Structures are given as structure tokens and as C-alpha cells.
Amino acid sequence: MKDTLALRGGTPVVPKQLHVRWPVITAEDKAAVGAALDSGIVSGPYAPQVKALEEEWARYCGVRHALATNSGTAALHTAVAAGGIGTGDQVITTAFTFLATALAVLQNNAVPVFVDIDPRTYNIDPDKIEERITARTRAIIPVHIHGCPADMDRILPVARKHRLLVIEDAAQAHGSTYKGKKVGGLGDMGIFSFQASKNLPAGEGGMFVTNREELKERANRFRMFGEDVRESDKQAFDPARPLDGVREYNSLMMGWMYRSNEMTAALVRSQLLRLDDSLAHTRRNAAYLTEHLAKIPGIRPPYIPPECTSGFYQYRLRLDPQAVGVTLPVKEFRLKLLAALGAEGVEVSLWQTVPVPGQTLFQERTGYGLGCPWRCPFGEEVTYDLDEYPETRKLLEDSLVIGSHSFPLFPQPAALMVKYVEAFQRVFANLDQVLA
Numbered sequence: 001m002k003d004t005l006a007l008r009g010g011t012p013v014v015p016k017q018l019h020v021r022w023p024v025i026t027a028e029d030k031a032a033v034g035a036a037l038d039s040g041i042v043s044g045p046y047a048p049q050v051k052a053l054e055e056e057w058a059r060y061c062g063v064r065h066a067l068a069t070n071s072g073t074a075a076l077h078t079a080v081a082a083g084g085i086g087t088g089d090q091v092i093t094t095a096f097t098f099l100a101t102a103l104a105v106l107q108n109n110a111v112p113v114f115v116d117i118d119p120r121t122y123n124i125d126p127d128k129i130e131e132r133i134t135a136r137t138r139a140i141i142p143v144h145i146h147g148c149p150a151d152m153d154r155i156l157p158v159a160r161k162h163r164l165l166v167i168e169d170a171a172q173a174h175g176s177t178y179k180g181k182k183v184g185g186l187g188d189m190g191i192f193s194f195q196a197s198k199n200l201p202a203g204e205g206g207m208f209v210t211n212r213e214e215l216k217e218r219a220n221r222f223r224m225f226g227e228d229v230r231e232s233d234k235q236a237f238d239p240a241r242p243l244d245g246v247r248e249y250n251s252l253m254m255g256w257m258y259r260s261n262e263m264t265a266a267l268v269r270s271q272l273l274r275l276d277d278s279l280a281h282t283r284r285n286a287a288y289l290t291e292h293l294a295k296i297p298g299i300r301p302p303y304i305p306p307e308c309t310s311g312f313y314q315y316r317l318r319l320d321p322q323a324v325g326v327t328l329p330v331k332e333f334r335l336k337l338l339a340a341l342g343a344e345g346v347e348v349s350l351w352q353t354v355p356v357p358g359q360t361l362f363q364e365r366t367g368y369g370l371g372c373p374w375r376c377p378f379g380e381e382v383t384y385d386l387d388e389y390p391e392t393r394k395l396l397e398d399s400l401v402i403g404s405h406s407f408p409l410f411p412q413p414a415a416l417m418v419k420y421v422e423a424f425q426r427v428f429a430n431l432d433q434v435l436a
């Protein structure tokens with residue numbers, strides 16, 4: 001009997017009601033935020049929830065210092081500034097990331113230089129970094145994309161050789177490990193995001209981490225108007241008068257206002273208690289998908305190197321139409337698959353359509369106006385030719401993500417993964433209907 005795809009009027013494989021919407025907010029989360037509000041302290045440089053979160057996060061990541069910020073982008077900007085990176089400097093990062101990685105560099109008047117990706121891990125290709133280093137390069141920002149750690153043992157020696165700072169963008173990689181160590185503390189500095197789609201979804205928020213005291217001090221200053229927040233001020237903190245203290249009101253350097261607040265910190269602390277369980281569950285979901293989808297010709301599941309664990313912020317697979325005798329360009333094949341899988345009830349999405357240097361901001365290089373920071377003050381121009389990122393471009397044309405921001409893998413039941421695999425099998429067994 002002919003199996004009719006949902007696209008052609010058949011019954012969808014996946015019951016919609018099996019999906020769990022993200023973020024999941026538990027009764028414990030609500031109680032934690034309520035208790036923070038009940039305390040009457042909502043913010044401040046010594047506010048107890050923020051301080052407790054910073055200590056717990058440092059312990060969780062195995063780093064000496066953690067500073068909470070009001071976004072991951074703020075944490076990145078803080079790291080770039082703490083590294084003393086500014087006008088006339090260049091920073092190397094990957095062409096496949098979220099814009100914020102590069103924006104934080106521009107925000108500090110420095111120029112991002114992009115490197116193509118390793119087609120297996122989707123992370124910066126360590127072999128292509130050195131050719132991008134110039135006399136003006138000051139740092140490398142590897143991004144642990146989708147939660148898969150970048151190859152730090154090949155990146156760190158290049159950085160050491162050229163005396164460059166390494167800032168890990170772990171915005172998507174809470175709890176991911178590289179050779180048994182949590183990401184974030186492997187380089188000089190690291191950052192995380194608590195934006196709503198992440199596996200610690202506190203609305204908006206971020207974290208800066210480092211093992212180096214002097215970088216922590218500079219980051220702390222930058223995070224609060226360029227002012228020093230001293231130990232003596234801390235001793236003067238009185239929970240009965242949380243908004244008053246002995247602040248000097250003297251800014252020592254350019255700074256921003258990037259502090260977090262008590263409600264966000266209380267929510268992250270509550271979510272952190274179940275992060276490891278959530279990661280284990282997500283990894284089981286991903287492992288199930290990988291085991292079964294790898295058997296379908298035309299699908300290449302994501303590759304996580306054996307020395308790494310990923311939190312699968314996104315589960316991105318690649319398509320090979322030729323392997324199933326389809327001669328359509330892969331982008332068109334993908335479009336048809338998205339329609340067929342979507343009709344079966346599978347949550348599928350894309351995320352990013354061009355390499356970051358392909359975005360208008362980089363093509364037009366508007367920045368701060370007058371060509372800054374690209375053309376001032378030293379005149380050596382950095383330009384962004386998309387032909388320099390062939391692997392990133394290929395990935396963005398031949399891949400799709402299972403899950404979406406509202407329905408990622410993290411909270412989905414195992415039964416849904418079974419249905420997803422059935423839907424893929426059905427669609428790939430009936431490609432004539434998909435292509436018709």
C-alpha cells in the first residue's frame with residue numbers, strides 16, 4: 001500500500017502535543033525569583049543573588065572568577081575591553097557564529113577578521129588561523145558553536161606563539177566539555193549567555209569568566225561605568241540599605257553598565273541546579289537521532305569529536321542530495337525537505353543564512369561612521385570577501401536544524417525523538433512525493 005506523506009494529504013507521523021515548549025519554568029524557579037523579590041533587594045554591586053551566582057558559576061566551570069552581566073554580548077564586550085583590545089587592533093574569529101561575537105570587537109573599536117570553518121565540527125578551522133594573523137592581531141575568539149567545543153589544543157598553541165589572548169565564546173555551550181574540562185576556562189577569558197533560547201534560559205543575561213586576577217579586575221571595572229568596586233566598599237554593604245554605600249564616583253576608564261540583577265540571578269541559580277540532568281537528557285536525544293539518522297542515505301548527522309561533549313544547543317545535520325540520486329541544487333532540496341518534514345510535524349529550522357562577514361554591516365562597513373573602525377586610524381583595510389569562507393557558505397546551504405528556539409532538543413521526551421526518526425525515514429522513503 002502506498003504511504004502518503006503528510007505533505008500530500010497523509011496523516012502526520014508526529015503528534016504535535018508531544019512537543020514541550022522552551023523555556024521550561026518550574027515551581028522551584030518561580031519560588032526562587034519570588035524569594036529574591038521578597039528580600040527587597042533587586043540589584044546592586046553586592047546584591048546577594050548575583051554574588052552567589054558568580055560563585056556557583058565559577059565552581060561549576062572550574063574557574064577562579066565569574067562576573068554576571070546583563071547579556072552574553074555585554075560579557076563579550078567586557079572581555080574584549082578587559083584584554084585591552086581597542087583602536088587599531090584586529091581580532092580573529094569564526095565566520096560561522098552569531099553576530100554578537102564580531103559586534104563586541106567593533107564595539108571596542110577593533111576590527112574582526114573571520115576564518116572559515118572545519119566542515120565536520122562547524123567550528124573555526126585551526127589550520128586557517130595563522131594565515132590571518134597580522135602585526136595588529138591581538139586575540140582569537142573561538143566559538144563553541146551549537147555547544148560543540150572548538151579544538152582548543154590546536155588553537156591555544158597558535159595564540160601562545162603569537163602572544164594573542166584567547167576569549168572563548170561559550171554563549172551556546174554551558175556545561176560542554178573538552179578533554180574532560182568545562183569550556184569557558186580553557187583560554188584567557190570566556191563568556192556565556194542566559195538568553196531565553198539557551199539551556200539556561202533566564203530571559204536575558206550573561207557571564208564573564210577568567211582564571212586571571214588582573215583580567216577580572218579590569219572586567220569588573222568595565223562592567224560598572226569604569227569605576228573600581230573595591231573590597232572596602234563591599235564591607236560597607238548593608239543589606240538594610242542596599243542602594244547606599246561608600247562609592248567614590250570616579251571613573252578610571254571607559255565603561256558601560258553591564259551588571260545583572262537579583263531576579264535574573266535567582267532564576268539562573270535555580271536552573272543551574274538541573275543543568276547537568278538537562279544536558280544528559282539532551283545528549284540522549286541527540287544520540288538517538290544520530291544513531292538512526294546516520295543510517296539514512298543523504299543525511300550526515302552532526303559530528304562531536306570523541307574528546308568532547310556538546311550540549312546540542314542546535315542539532316544541525318547536513319544533506320547530500322546526490323547520495324539519494326537527487327540532482328536538484330542542495331538549497332532547493334532542503335526547501336522541499338523542510339516542507340515535507342514540517343508537514344509530518346517535525347520541528348525544523350535554519351538559523352543564519354549567510355556567513356557573519358556577509359551581513360550588510362560588514363559588506364558596507366558602516367560602523368561608527370567615517371569608516372571607523374575599519375579605516376581609521378591606521379589605514380590598513382580589512383575587507384570581507386565571501387569567497388574566503390567556502391565551507392561556511394556550504395554549511396549554510398546544505399544543513400538544517402532539528403528543533404527550533406521555541407522547541408529545542410533540551411526538554412523533548414524520548415518518545416518525540418522516536419517519532420522524528422520515523423518522520424525522516426518516511427520522508428526519505430518517499431522522495432518522489434517530496435520532489436513532485
Ligand SMILES: Cc1ncc(COP(=O)(O)O)c(C=O)c1O
Pocket residue numbers: 071072073074076097098100101143169171172192193194195204205206
Ligand atoms: C555564539 C553567540 N555569541 C554571543 C551571543 C550573545 O548572547 P546574548 O544574546 O546573551 O547577548 C549569542 C547569543 O545567541 C551567541 O549565540
